[in-house]
Amino acid sequence: MKGLTFFDAGCVIGDTMQGPGPDARKLLQEMDRAGVEKALVVHAGVATMPQLSNEMIANEVATAPDRLVGAWCLLPQQCPEIPPPDQLFDIMRSKGIAALTLNPTEHRYVACRLTLGHFMDAAAERKVPVLLDCFDNLWPELYAFVAEFPKNTFIFRSRWGKWGIDRQIRPLLENYVGFHFALSGYWVPEGIRDLVELYGADRLLYASGFPVFNHGNQMLQLKHSGLEPEDIAKIAGGNMERILKEAE
Amino acid sequence: MTTTSFWEEKGSLANAFWTNGIVPDCPVYDMHGHMGAHNAIYFKRCEPADVVAHLKRCGVKHLVFSHHHVLFGNMRNEKVVDICRAFPEHLRMYVGINPHYPDRIREDLARFEQWRPWAVGLKFLCDYYQVPVTAPELAYALDFANERGIPILNHTWGGSKYDGGPLMLEVAQKYPNVKFFMGHSIYRDTEYSRRVVTETAGNVWLELTAIPGDYGYIERLVKDVGSERILFGTDMPWFDEFQGIGGVLSAEITDDDKRNILYRNVERLLGKEW
């Protein structure tokens, strides 16, 4: 889009056991329609097939490496299903994977220093963002995880929510500089501007939530949020570009 | 990326909203709002002056609301009339009907005519009261609305045993003069969101609160019942007006469809000045 670059910090593609989902081609078609330049994509099958979904998301982003980056799912370090940290990040980079994700509920483990410490410390050192949407509605677990890894770069996104979650999100934005809030489903009237006034414009990220949500609704909300153009540009895409650059 | 987005298509409604925010020849009526604090959420803007400021900056001509404290608390509807009087340009109200207070229903409806033009219709919230919309506790209000052709905004939700699809179809057939606004469009029950329109006597409209933004949902409703049967709403102060408008503009429907949803259907129902 002329004059404003959107980078979608939260969308999902791929099939699950419940049925087919959009692929990269369909996502790009929707992004083109709405004027969204780039996207960070997670595979829909992470919950039921973490190892395979890592392979599949790499294949999807390879179809449009200049526009899509992927996220890989972590599993506990004691069970060697994921390459160790000294290899993992090089492999990720070679495959267009720029972030990490996790799903301790579906993968039946406790997400903490004992299980993920090596990965999380290595990610913190490299400033590789870790996606926390698995903790949506699991607020005590989210708070505990972030507290245990205060140096990491995090991106939290509510997967389903439409009701404003200020009571849950604000304490995290207030206390952890590496905590970023991706805005899909955050529909609070003028809430984006309120969050910027409290915590600055660097911690918020435009995210579509596709395919649950469409790309356009939050674009208009952000465009007319009442923020300064440079803050709008940061939230639309500048912050996500910065996070990925810092990770490089 | 070389394609032109729908926001940038010259002459389109989406482009007008994208560029200007407010589009004078496309007013917006928000037919589903609230007012006041709520237990489940932090609202910075839920008092009348703040709500009206938000409506103004988004170009919303009228918000028709029911007060949270009437629906969930002990506030009486007459206090809400005072709020509307204080903001006559923007605010209109639904008279909140709580089936657990039958005396209040009769008292308030006896005053309905004197509360016009502030009072536009009634508000039912059956899911929360756990009283089916077909229950005898609501018959007095339904008869009242049926005799006068008054709108009732119903909270509706797919699968609910209080205001789900089959019950809403039954009640809309039984009271053909009531103008039923199906709040949330019987969310996720696309069979009944279609049937409540196609199997009734032209007295049902689907209301969009919580839907604009859902991928493909508005397209589906327009295909099933036509855009002439769909009203815009946001649950304000729950959802941002620009987010909701953005959700309608993002749908793959025609600009005529979008205008129907944002204002034309309401003006056909209630006129241009109300």
Ligand SMILES: [Zn+2]
């Ligand atoms: Zn409501």
